[in-house]
Amino acid sequence: MKVKVLKFGGSSVGSIEAIKRSASIISKWSKKYKLVVVLSAMYGETDRLINLTKSFSKNPNPADYDIALSSGETVSCALMSIHLNSIKFKSKAIMGWQIPINTSDDFNKARILSVNNKKIYDEFNKYDILIVPGFQGINKNFNITTLGRGGSDTSAVAIASSLKVECVIYTDVEGVYTTDPNLVPKAKKIPKISYEEMLELASQGAKVLQTRSVELAMRKKTKLSVRSSIKPSASGTVITDENNVLENNTVSGIAFSRDEAKITLSKVLDKPGVSSKIFGPLAKGNVNVDMILQNISQDGKFANLSFTLPRQDIDKAIKIIKREKTNIGYKKMQYSTDIAKLSVVGVGMRSHAGVAQTLFDTLGNNNINIHLITTSEIKISVLISELHLETAVKILHKAYNLHK
Amino acid sequence: MKVKVLKFGGSSVGSIEAIKRSASIISKWSKKYKLVVVLSAMYGETDRLINLTKSFSKNPNPADYDIALSSGETVSCALMSIHLNSIKFKSKAIMGWQIPINTSDDFNKARILSVNNKKIYDEFNKYDILIVPGFQGINKNFNITTLGRGGSDTSAVAIASSLKVECVIYTDVEGVYTTDPNLVPKAKKIPKISYEEMLELASQGAKVLQTRSVELAMRKKTKLSVRSSIKPSASGTVITDENNVLENNTVSGIAFSRDEAKITLSKVLDKPGVSSKIFGPLAKGNVNVDMILQNISQDGKFANLSFTLPRQDIDKAIKIIKREKTNIGYKKMQYSTDIAKLSVVGVGMRSHAGVAQTLFDTLGNNNINIHLITTSEIKISVLISELHLETAVKILHKAYNLHK
Numbered sequence: 001m002k003v004k005v006l007k008f009g010g011s012s013v014g015s016i017e018a019i020k021r022s023a024s025i026i027s028k029w030s031k032k033y034k035l036v037v038v039l040s041a042m043y044g045e046t047d048r049l050i051n052l053t054k055s056f057s058k059n060p061n062p063a064d065y066d067i068a069l070s071s072g073e074t075v076s077c078a079l080m081s082i083h084l085n086s087i088k089f090k091s092k093a094i095m096g097w098q099i100p101i102n103t104s105d106d107f108n109k110a111r112i113l114s115v116n117n118k119k120i121y122d123e124f125n126k127y128d129i130l131i132v133p134g135f136q137g138i139n140k141n142f143n144i145t146t147l148g149r150g151g152s153d154t155s156a157v158a159i160a161s162s163l164k165v166e167c168v169i170y171t172d173v174e175g176v177y178t179t180d181p182n183l184v185p186k187a188k189k190i191p192k193i194s195y196e197e198m199l200e201l202a203s204q205g206a207k208v209l210q211t212r213s214v215e216l217a218m219r220k221k222t223k224l225s226v227r228s229s230i231k232p233s234a235s236g237t238v239i240t241d242e243n244n245v246l247e248n249n250t251v252s253g254i255a256f257s258r259d260e261a262k263i264t265l266s267k268v269l270d271k272p273g274v275s276s277k278i279f280g281p282l283a284k285g286n287v288n289v290d291m292i293l294q295n296i297s298q299d300g301k302f303a304n305l306s307f308t309l310p311r312q313d314i315d316k317a318i319k320i321i322k323r324e325k326t327n328i329g330y331k332k333m334q335y336s337t338d339i340a341k342l343s344v345v346g347v348g349m350r351s352h353a354g355v356a357q358t359l360f361d362t363l364g365n366n367n368i369n370i371h372l373i374t375t376s377e378i379k380i381s382v383l384i385s386e387l388h389l390e391t392a393v394k395i396l397h398k399a400y401n402l403h404k
Numbered sequence: 405m406k407v408k409v410l411k412f413g414g415s416s417v418g419s420i421e422a423i424k425r426s427a428s429i430i431s432k433w434s435k436k437y438k439l440v441v442v443l444s445a446m447y448g449e450t451d452r453l454i455n456l457t458k459s460f461s462k463n464p465n466p467a468d469y470d471i472a473l474s475s476g477e478t479v480s481c482a483l484m485s486i487h488l489n490s491i492k493f494k495s496k497a498i499m500g501w502q503i504p505i506n507t508s509d510d511f512n513k514a515r516i517l518s519v520n521n522k523k524i525y526d527e528f529n530k531y532d533i534l535i536v537p538g539f540q541g542i543n544k545n546f547n548i549t550t551l552g553r554g555g556s557d558t559s560a561v562a563i564a565s566s567l568k569v570e571c572v573i574y575t576d577v578e579g580v581y582t583t584d585p586n587l588v589p590k591a592k593k594i595p596k597i598s599y600e601e602m603l604e605l606a607s608q609g610a611k612v613l614q615t616r617s618v619e620l621a622m623r624k625k626t627k628l629s630v631r632s633s634i635k636p637s638a639s640g641t642v643i644t645d646e647n648n649v650l651e652n653n654t655v656s657g658i659a660f661s662r663d664e665a666k667i668t669l670s671k672v673l674d675k676p677g678v679s680s681k682i683f684g685p686l687a688k689g690n691v692n693v694d695m696i697l698q699n700i701s702q703d704g705k706f707a708n709l710s711f712t713l714p715r716q717d718i719d720k721a722i723k724i725i726k727r728e729k730t731n732i733g734y735k736k737m738q739y740s741t742d743i744a745k746l747s748v749v750g751v752g753m754r755s756h757a758g759v760a761q762t763l764f765d766t767l768g769n770n771n772i773n774i775h776l777i778t779t780s781e782i783k784i785s786v787l788i789s790e791l792h793l794e795t796a797v798k799i800l801h802k803a804y805n806l807h808k
Contacts, residue, residue, distance in 0.1 A: 057490035078472035086461035
């Protein structure tokens, strides 16, 4: 029995027409494969449900919140299966609790622990297509959990890895690009990319796949590809083991995120434990700090410390830092929200020097100031003024020869 | 542990305000009782979901249809429990499959087989209020089923009977009336009524309770009452054993239904088996025939046969009867849809003669023609022109002294 897992996002099931269009893609795959089809909620539905819950409480209790939210995926699955049945396919919608998809206890942000593939094989005795809601599972007490925003990609990869088959993610773009084609029209689709690169691109702002799903695929060596539900004939992008990517470009792509803010604390007393006094309270307040930079002052007593965080958390972070002022012992706090992060990603960086040099030269020649720099083995990220972001992406796309 | 089951219908959870209003009723009961609260979907939601499914198929496959429809109740329960938690009650939403509420296999119109009250008692160790969706259950294959329109009343009574406690149905009227107060402003609320009378009233068109729920309450001797969610201080109506209804009125109430159509077949060959040739195919086509009248013709060879059916099924029925014409062997088919059924109900009829006489006299004196008559031990129903319905209800309400 040959099996594939397909996943369709909110815009691919966002209307009656979209559901029918996605169904025609499913029907083609169905000629050769038994299928598990993972769906998101219809576009806008999750927001509608969130707003309903927020009319009762700003902090809805997590267990009931997950019941409300998971119903969006339930409905899109039922509708898809109704449509497939009406055009004579043997299809059935199966809920997360029926398989089950077992998750950790945490509501709102549960992690998938296991997928019972026995139930899936059992149902394949009677049905050719199983429609499964993404984003939902059950914890060990049989309560409904959800995986957090965008969790449907992770659901699809988890099911595919449990069945040891390929997972095809259908979305509204044709694949993974060297950078955002809306910003750089000459951006090229990448036919094959390694898990590691995809992971860096996803976590640095490329929105095509959810970071967690790429992590899971990498860990389980699950073959993953991204294709367009609007133009299903296009070839898309395959995410695979590095060894399968024949020709490693030095740089594979440029990701960016405008969702950044920076806080700088001046004259922080430079002694052991001061970092934990800053970042401990922030972590407790659920503020995810990303880049951190510390400069020691000339006399060696004080340091200036800068860090970045999601822009939406800036008010919360300022409040926390002010509250902890005496405990931390800084002189002045400054912040800015008009900044952006740009990341250059490529496994080829490991063996090719000069990637960083090209980055600094190109930005410098164009008078674009770099506020912060962080690097990993296959990535360099810089923080720059948001005003310069578009120019920076365009000139770097050219400098790294990504047009070709 | 004292327990009550409360049930709120679609209009009592139809908006954020309605949910909060119903929650305040729940909070008052919660001072003295552990509560199971059964909810319908928010008003209009089930129709929205039905319309969505109908965009894909006029006859959606029943299993997936039930998954889609059951999500309406799921959401209203989650919202109610979120609200109750936010105002500091220990509340939890529990789905039909979690209890479970076990039903027969039939999708769309499942019957409740059993309710696992152990799970309910277990949850009462941690929670004071359990919010349970009406209308949904699971069959023996762990597939979601729904109970058919209005099934939430039945869910509530089934849970109450399994716990052997009272069930209070909150709705948008103050109780059961001698007839529809919209039509007869002098109609009186009935403080106590027997199961048998309520059953006849419900099945003859009084919309306050679903027939199946009354049947179940009667069989299980479950104490049932109807109260207003808009005016919760009003006393409502208690539906109980006949022995508990101290003073039996000869006539308790007048029900009516405009949802009627009549078909008459002339010159049907009067021989054994002809009825089954008519009503067999209609039953197969899911047309529920209600009243039947057969007159033998003068020569004894032929009969004229009339029967009533729901108005919405008239086209389907005509099609079936035409298809079966040679098999049945009738001469002419006539039909009318401008008719209505009026029923006079009262356990006192058993011991009081003259109820039928009053009915015939009153209608006759007012020149209202009777098309068909059927009777049971505690009910007389007549079919009359819809044009005369309002007058008939008003004059009969007076003739039976129901104003007092």
